[in-house]
Amino acid sequence: MNAPLPSDALSRLKALLGPGGWSDDPSVLAPHLSEWRGRWAGTTPLMVLPRTVEEVSAVVSICAETGTPITPQGGNTGLVGGQTPQGEVLLSTGRLRAVRDVDAADDAMVVEAGVTLLEAQQAAEAKGRLFPLSLAAEGTATIGGNISTNAGGVAVLRYGMMRDLVLGLEAVLPNGEILRGLKRLRKDNTGYDLKHLLIGAEGTLGVITAASLKLFPLMRSRATAVVAVEDPGRAVELLMRAKAETGGGVDAFEIMNRVGTGMVLRNIPGTRDPFPGQDHPWTVLIELASGEPGAAGAAMERLLAQALEAGLVLDAAVAQNEQQKRDFWRVREDQSAGQKVEGAGWKHDISAPVSQVPAMLAEATAAVERFHPGVRVAAFGHLGDGNIHYDVIMPAGADAKAFSARREEGSRIVHDIVARHEGSISAEHGLGRAKTAEALRYKSPVEVEAMRAIRKALDPGRIMNPGVLF
Ligand SMILES: Cc1cc2nc3c(=O)[nH]c(=O)nc-3n(C[C@H](O)[C@H](O)[C@H](O)COP(=O)(O)OP(=O)(O)OC[C@H]3O[C@@H](n4cnc5c(N)ncnc54)[C@H](O)[C@@H]3O)c2cc1C
Incomplete structure (x- = not known):
């Protein structure tokens, strides 16, 4: 997408939005044209920053009329290049920043697309409510981006993905019309639920301008522990016990292998090993939460005592204070940052039914080690959801360019194993520019054709994020 854009469209957009717009x-x-992983570099003739849904509608109308393509961008934390324009007009939600309403009685809040996830959480908490979506990039990632990627994160086990947390949407469709759907209803069976088309659409079916989101009660007790286990199979057994022990009170269940944790401890200043000198092969970070004061801590004690007795865990440490809890979480949240220093990697965001994750990981690791001897597999992530970030890091001291050149072939090996386990090659990050072609290998022609038909019906000129999805 590098053909020059119609200059009259650009001058009309500038006149419409005025200075600052x-x-x-x-x-x-510049900061909008590179991304976190440094894999995608973008170009754009113009960034527009509309302030209201009406302005977004006017922008998209001009673009639809003149055949001018648009790439929407929120916090620019996406990991598959979907927010990086390749010549399109860049539509930033950086000025759609209002928290319009937080209603504790309806357990709902309405926020604009450019509000960060952290700000949304804080707005909910200020009214005594919880907005549970949580991920390491929450200080920068926006609600519009979270919805457009159907973000997951560390609390999916209990509260679901972003799709499960959206009650209604306000959006501008590719023809410029405004879909006013900020309902707060839990029940509304009145035909196709259009919000679900926009959720996870990665900016291809319109621009989300605001959302009505579900809120939950704040928890009264929380307990966090790090547990060492021999292998992912034992971690899955521990997860089953944790669910049974708490009756659904597991907020997070995150697994990390020693390779990745070693990279964090080596490369990120201030991080602490929960089990110094032990080198346990796998650790699991467990967070339990309860509406009853003290109940989460008591449940954690029972769980760990049982697990130790059953020989399921090698070691366990329960956070005794907020600082220790932060230290435990930091090792988990800095896994990607820790790897960065080690050189190039083939990154995978894969999922499978939880029971199949141990076999999937074992097969994938044996296969990539055969394919490229010396690779270092850093596997971590949301075991409770069956979602693992499976990163294959180049051998120490290898040539990064030569290693990256083998990414496609190496990733194909991993993805074919995922497919055999009935999994997904993109569990929570989306397809963006990075994985669309690869996904065509695994999706059925029926699914792809239905998606193309929906897109064509809503965006016949394919102006919305044309290089993303099918
Ligand atoms: C350190 C780190 C940790 C992360 N952890 C997780 C994790 O645990 N779970 C997870 O799911 N993701 C994770 N991510 C990925 C990322 O944070 C999410 O994909 C997030 O939802 C993107 O939000 P954003 O505002 O940055 O969107 P952007 O990166 O700006 O955009 C992402 C996509 O959404 C589209 N888009 C953005 N805003 C709109 C809008 N208003 N209307 C229409 N389309 C729009 C863009 O065109 C693009 O296709 C992580 C990223 C980093 C850097």
């Missing part, structure tokens, strides 16, 4: 200054654009 657009930029073509390279120094302003």
Whole structure:
């Protein structure tokens, strides 16, 4: 997508939004054109920053009329390149920043697309409510981006993905029309539920401008522990016990292998090993929460005592204070940052039914080690959801460029194993520019054709994020 855009469209957009509403200054654009992993570099002739849904509608109308393509962008924390324009107009939600309403009685809040996830959590908490979506990039990632990628994170086990947390949407469709759907209803069976088309659409079916989100009660007790286990199979057994012991009170169940944890401890200053000098092969971070004061701590004690007695765990440490809890979480949240320093990697965001994860991991590791001897597999993530970030890091001291050149072939090996376990090659990050072609190998033609038909019906000119999805 590199053909020059119609210049009259660009001048109409500038006139519409006025000073402060657009930029073509390279120094302003620069941070919007590179991304966290440094894998995608973008170009754009113009960034627009509409302030209201009406302005977004006017922008999209001009683009639809002139055949001008658009890439929406929120916090620019996406990991598959979907927010990085390749010549399109960049539509930033950076000025759609209002928390419109937080209603404790309806257990709902309405926030605009450019509000960060952290700000949304804080707005809910200020009214005594919980907005449970949580992920390491929450200080920058936006609600619009979370919805467009159907984000997951560390509390999916209990509360579900972003799709499960959206009650209604306000969005601008690719023809410029406004879909006003900010309902707060739990029940509404009145035909196709259009919000679900936009959730996870990665900016291809319109621009989300605001959302009505589900809120939950704040928990009254929480307990966090790190547990060492021999292998992922034992971690799955521990998960089953944790669910049974708490009656659904497991907020997070995150697994990490020693390779990845070693990289964090080596490369990220200030991180602490929960089991110094032990080198346990796998650790699991467990967080239990309860509406009853003290109940989470008591449940954790019972769980760990049982698990130790059954020989399921090698070692366990329960956080005694907030600082220790933060230290435990930091080792988990800095897994990707820890790897960065070690050189190039083939990254995978894979999932399978929880019971199949141990076999899937064992097969994938044996296969990539055969394919490229010396690779270092850093596997971590949301075992409770069957979702593992399975990163194959180049051998120490290898040539990064040569290793990256083998990514496609190496990833194909991993993805074929995932498919044999009835899994997904993109569990929570989406397809973006990075994985769309690969996904075509695993999706059925019926699914792909239905998706293409929906897109064509809503966006016949394919102006919305044209390089993303099918
Ligand atoms: C350190 C780190 C940890 C992460 N951890 C997780 C995790 O645990 N779970 C997880 O799911 N993800 C995770 N991510 C990925 C990322 O944070 C999520 O995908 C997030 O939802 C993206 O939000 P964003 O606002 O940054 O979106 P962007 O990166 O700006 O955009 C992402 C996609 O959404 C589209 N988009 C953005 N806003 C809109 C809008 N208003 N309307 C229409 N389309 C829009 C873009 O075009 C693009 O396709 C992580 C990322 C980092 C860097």
